[in-house]
Amino acid sequence: MNHMTESFSYVWLIPFLPLLGAFINVFVNRNPRVSGMIACATVAASFLLALGVFFQLIGLPDGERSVDVVVYSWITTGTFAVDVAFLVDPLSTVMMLVVTGVGLLIHVYSIGYMGKDACCVRYFSYLNLFMFAMLILVMGNNFLLMFVGWEGVGLCSYLLIGFWCERRSAANAGMKAFVVNRIGDFAFILGLLLIFLYAGSLTYADVFAADPAVLAPVITAITLLLFVGAMGKSAQVPLHVWLPDAMEGPTPVSALIHAATMVTAGVYMVARCHVLFAQSATAMTAVAVVGAVTAIFAAYIALTQYDIKRVLAYSTVSQLGYMFLACGVGYFTAGIFHLVTHAFFKALLFMGAGSVIHALEHALEKGRDPQDLRNMGGLRDLMPVTYKSMLLATLAIAGIAPFAGFFSKDLILLGAFVNAPALWLVGLATGAMTAFYMFRLLFMTFGGETRLSRDETEKVRESSRVMTIPLVLLAVLSTVGGFIGIPHVFAAGMDRFGGFLAPVFSGLPEAQVPSASVELTLMVLTLLLAAAGIWGAYTVYIRGNSIFDRLVPRALYTLSLEKFYVDEIYDTLIVGPVRKIARGCWRILDSAIIDGGLTLAALTVRSMGNAIRYTQTGVVQNYALIMVVGALVVFAYITGFLGP
Amino acid sequence: MELYFFLFFAIVAVASSVAMILQRNPIYCVLLLIMVMISIAGLYLMLDAQFVAIIQIVVYAGAIMVLFLFVIMLLNLSREEGGVFRIQKPLAVLLAALLFLPVAAMVMSYAGGGTTPPADGGGAGFGEVEQIGTLLFTKYLLPVEIAAVLLLIAIVGAVVLTRKGTVSVGE
């Protein structure tokens, strides 16, 4: 074991290099043109190292594919020891590859997208810092390190959402993201404390090896708390409200953080803790149900949104729901598989959308929103590369065979069918809706007649190479990425992805597999529904048929357009009252005093009005009075007049 | 006999304190405070603490209070203007009374309990200069030193707060 740890001793470089990049950009580099290069170079190096880890790992026998690499001992106290240590196993390696791989492409794309922004040095240092935190999150070998990464990515996400500080809405969105996430983090750290209390350690190896009987009294509490943490980070209903608003940030950020990597941290965490989750049936059910509900809920909202990034944001929420559904029904491999394919096609979709927005920003007249689908249309010939790559991604997310999304989504639905048929129906319906809204987006952007004026049309240009090359690469991955996990029905032993992850999830009970004919029937059904969704979008948005207007009640449409009024409900029920309470407290305790314009000068100047003296002389005496009341309570309690 | 003396000093002390709080004229306040100090000195005497009693009169009633009087007369302070906060005063009286009750009950129950009083000193020579001196130089050596520092700080503080502008020697 020891020599293996040594042979992996370089893994600390993987998170450290992006951190170094961030440092150079913050403290050394002042040249905006170089900043992008530095950022890309460090992430590229991390990606290569991650590839190295991957190949080294597959060279090892199955049983030895889990290595703890201790960097230094972090906290050592009498009761408590945690190391800064990384866990190298198939699951973390998959995450490393996704994070650094997709991250690298988005960094490159950012050079094109953000290169002319005045603050691009700051942008790239944030982005690198994010990579560092995300890698810490997925590589740590204990919960505390994971939490550090967890908060770190939240922080970077917040900084990047609010990046364009001249937009007030951006700052507010950043704030909202952080506060909502904080609810999840609160639950998460509570879960950690409980784990520490019962298992006596925070290191994965110790916790997962702990006797289930020891954890039994609190296992449901622990897993549910962890899951609430995951819900915050991965934007599950009802904590999903921050993600659509997070679209205020630059589009590459939406692609990297709010689609491909950070928001999947919750899924990663649940998969990492599958040993714990498997011990609590309640928690598993909760995960599955929340996942399914989120999937259909967000898909339903996405049906009617007009902001191109918001459609994608709700789509992300919905797809994350799928991943949780998979974990909840015990198909952790499927959840991670979908995480990987989703990273490919959703990053691509966002970057494609970014490419469109980038083009329209320069083309559209002032006052026309470059993100509004109603201001687009007919861009197919003007931006061919963007169009083609987005088409592939849309096919992938709609679950059309043989694109990447098909395989992973199919595996999830299979798991749901076996374990929770009701949720399977939900997933199926979501699939059809996904196909509909994604093609709606595609048709409204690229298809049909253009809604741009002639002047505007002339100014639309395809994006530069530095932006389109990452698009093409991701398009390739979205197309063929699914072949790493070919289902058993088609070719035995070709599920390389499942095979690679198998050692991680080996402790779980063998998944039931329905007969081949059932499986094939399910696939066909899924495909048919997706096709129906595409047909529906085609009918409405290309052919201009208003059939839905007549069929669908207005109320249902409004509910979707207004996102079920969730924000408004929160404002009335939570934000408003809290603000009122705080102001009330403040008024009683504080404002009477400062508003009184208290200065000692007022006391000495005799001619001052009575009103000021009234508050002034009252103050210190009032404070003393409050103290006496307090003393009285303390005294009465402690001497047993009130208490025991 | 002892009881009568005690009652006399105690009643004078309490009455003067109450009167001092109620009095609006600062000069009368100081004079009443001197009364309080003197009657407390009387109580000390009855406890065989002659030295403390003398010090009480010399330092508090003599030096400090006279200084107070000078300051008040120098500043020519007139009557304090009352009626600043209508419920403050009754409330304060009420709360103080409430706070007094449990403490009084506590002390009374303790006195009734008949526990032996703490034996720090006591016996022959208790309260005399010699014994106090001995204690100050043995057991309470450190507090005496700290008190010296405390006084130094108080002097520095007084100078700082009253000095106008910055004047230094050496210029």
Place this chain on the structure above:
Amino acid sequence: MNTALPVINLYAVMPQIVLVSAATVVLIVGLFERFRKGIPYLSLLLLAVSGVVAVNQLGLGPVPFSDVSSMMVMDDFGLVATLVFIAGAVLTVLISISYAEARSIDRGEYYALLIYAVSGMSMMAASTDLFTFFLGLEVLSISLYVLIGFEQRDAGSNEGALKYFLLGAFASGFILYGMALLYGASGSTEYEAIARTLGGERSDAVNLLLLGGLGLLLVGIGFKISMVPFHAWTPDVYQGAPTPVAAFLSTGSKAAAFVVLIRLLGSVFPGLQMEWIPLISVLAVLTIAVGNVVALVQTNLKRLLAYSSIAHAGYMLLPLMADSQDGSASIVFYLIVYTAMNLGAFGVLAVLSARGAPCATLEDLAGLGSRRPLLAAVMAVVMFSLAGIPPTAGFMAKFYLFSALVHGGYVELAVIGLLFSGVSLYYYLRVVVWMYMRPAAETPAEAAGRLSYTGMTALCLSALAILAVGVFPSELLQLAERAVMTLP
């Protein structure tokens, strides 16, 4: 009459002696105008010397002051606390230099009183007797009254000093009364003797006296640490005091009172746990709630930090309940981190408002991120740390504190604490939002030009320390643990 002189051990009070002498030297040198510029540096040097003395004595075990009565003891707990106070004073001096110069309060007395205050804190930390504790407290308090009112020309400063003085004297009254009751019950002012009385057979009457004494002590100490409902002075006084003094007040004097509280509750009053644990838990929760909730709506920065410091006092009260070495160690660790954080936060304000209009409200911070990147970065680090976001020291401190609490079996208190610490994020982040995400005003309030080097050094040091302790907390944790090991 011949009296045997006691065998005294000056070595045991060496740090206090050095500190008092240092202050006196500064006081005397400060009288000479030609040394005026050098006074702060002399203070730094002498503080450093005291620090070295204290470090040298670490680990030499409990040594009482004399054979007659202990009064003060030299143990790791007191020494570590003294070191924390000295570090706080060093940072305070550094952030004071330009501020004091610009307001012409850079007199020898200012720095001398600062060091006297540290000596008072150190006495409180080392005390094993109510007598010396009270004298230490007064040494500290009187120095602080004067320091708060040092800006004589500023009405706010005068007002703050008067308020703190009146209420502080009031609180001292409670403490004295409490001590009288404790003396009455046990016949001694020594901690050990009181603990003995508590440990042995005792009548109901004695028990009642002890309880009453403890209650009154808690009121007085509660005032010093701004525990609700004895907190009302805090925002007013912080707002009025010269900013570096407010920094010192919010860290040092609070820390000193906490150190005493640990000693008292941990080694004198464990016998009354049944009574004080519920009381302190209720008051701690109230403190956390009031501090955090009221801070939400503050726009004045010093008031915001005042309420934040109230909330932090609440967190630090919690582990007292756990009654374990871990619990006490976590408070010590938290105090160390808190000192760095709060001095950093107030320090930024002090450096910004050294010249020109004081930086008072959130609006004054608008656009600081582009105007003064380094200063804004320090402030951001400090705010994140106060909010408890990893990888800052604030996170480590909170985590250690709450894990000690959970370990002690107080899960529900940990839940409440964590909940409110989640709330606190909102107002800390608001500061960051104003600095980075709001455009600057046309004419910034603070004066243009270079910021003070010394102030920036102090700020960068504390920011670096916050980050370093977040990443490598082990050494400091062990120090905190070692400190509480010597407690009985």
